[in-house]
Amino acid sequence: MFKEDGNVIHFANPRVHGAVPSNTFALYGNGEEKELTELVPNILNQLGPDSLASLRKLAESYQNMQKQQGDKKEDDEEDDIPDLVEGENFETKE
Numbered sequence: 810m811f812k813e814d815g816n817v818i819h820f821a822n823p824r825v826h827g828a829v830p831s832n833t834f835a836l837y838g839n840g841e842e843k844e845l846t847e848l849v850p851n852i853l854n855q856l857g858p859d860s861l862a863s864l865r866k867l868a869e870s871y872q873n874m875q876k877q878q879g880d881k882k883e884d885d886e887e888d889d890i891p892d893l894v895e896g897e898n899f900e901t902k903e
Contacts, residue, residue, distance in 0.1 A: 812842075815871045819843045845871060 810818040820838040827834040845867070856864060 810840075811845075811867075815845060815874055816842050817845050817848060819848060 812818065818840045819842075820836065820840050822838055824837040825834060826837070849864075853861075
């Protein structure tokens, strides 16, 4: 399952129970939150050509999201540093 932040909830050995007439399914197992990059090597052989194109688009959007978050963090860090005051010595105790 893909999350909004780009991570994935991965079930190593899922069990699925379904009620087909009511179109209801339940997924059982221990889910682990992982980054998509951790799972790509294991799932490449399971994807068809259409899925590979979708995965490429997903990877590009993930990279863009990571870049935007990095830019935002850099902007936030710059705002946290106070301006120096000329003639003030903050090392001495008053």
